[in-house]
Amino acid sequence: MTWPRSVVVVGASAAGLAAAEGLRRQGYDGSLTLIGEESHAPYDRPPLSKQLLAGSWEADRTALRTPEVLSGLDLELRLGSAATGLDTRAREVVLADGSRVAYEGLVIATGTRARRLPGTDGVPGVHVLRTLEDALALRAQLALAPHLVIVGGGFVGAEAAAVARGLGCEVTLVTDAPQPMSDALGSDIGAVLRQVHTEHGVKVVTGVLAERILIDGGRATGVVLSDGRTVSAGAVLVGIGAVPNTEWLAGSGIPLGNGIECDATLRAGDGVWAAGDVASWPDPLTGARTRVEHRTNAGEQGLAAARNLLAEPGAAVPFSTVPYVWSDQYDLKIQIHGRTGGADRIALVDGSLDARKFTALYGRDGHVCGAVGVNMLRPLRALRPLVADRVPWDEALAAGAVEPPHGEPIPGAIPESAIPEPTGGAR
């Protein structure tokens, strides 16, 4: 292999690791450096808001690979090293300690960080859930059984609510959406989720913004809502989405917008590719620039970036995917294939909302755009080809789906802008 002789991967989480492994599996035998800001070897984020927070796993179980498998990759692993700059002309990554790492090929997988509420950085009692430290800090707090107020009704908030109730905390979930997770699932299924959370003792407050966090004696003591109410809190979890980590690329010439603006093959510049939460690419399926913050996408894009980096000139392949995300809440296993954002209709395929066991198709502009399942995992997989092929809606209905699940079809069921939050630590 004449080119490249050196590849640097910045970001040592799921996407970066997948890229490193993908390079080796494709036969790349040159020098390979994996740079991570955190001090931990690559670990998995979805368990942070589930098994780790619940205490059923300890931190070491979140490791993505054993030390033996990692060392088998023949990596220079530089952990605890934040990348602070990129010199695309010299082809060097600049690290926080001032050192520079030269590359011929570069994969950027620096992910996202949890969005915070202004003025709450470092305030005791205010938590986010994105990193292992975040999860361990929240877990320690939950052990004191505080009244946990969760700001945000996405995946992270809903999963943490379920775990915190299981640990005996009083829980209030505040979301500006009409129902928990309705951004991803629509109002009907969101209403089912709300009912489940309510039955488990969560106070669910919808259609309201959290205006600010009350701080007294240097500690969070409550949340002021936009309707004037104050909810007292022993701890606050803020789960309001994530921000792409691109600031370090300022001035590098790498195109930035909502993430790194790659081409369809995930290429972001000369010898530079991006993968995972931070990558925004024109999705060949929809034509729209898309950034996906899901665990599965991180793995798939890491592999794709590795393949395209090693491909002969002109042989890089556009990245295409059927996004997949899952969430565990109480005894519910919720899964989504495809894109539910912007769906204008929903049809039940199997089961019933009342039984909390069903599959449903989501449609947009006359075609299937997504499939959702609750506690029906194998049957849901059978619907995935309808999503992948964007089957015409009428054809899908003819195959047995029932529209609508409740009353009339739901126009504008899900806002265009809605992108499902990921399943772990505001990932």
Added chain:
Amino acid sequence: MKITVEEDKCCGAGQCVLVAPEVFDQRDDDGIVVVLHQTPPQEQYENVREAAAVCPAAAIEVHE
């Protein structure tokens, strides 16, 4: 090649079944992965490696 899975990590995504349907399946009731061939034939090796790589729960381990 030998395949092991950690069932309590499996999230039931079924991505492994999509990549290597001759080697993996899912249980009907909870969607947990079922390994059909723990020592798969050589022509399945690449599919199996891919399946392990795309598993969103890192539940599949391949020993070679």
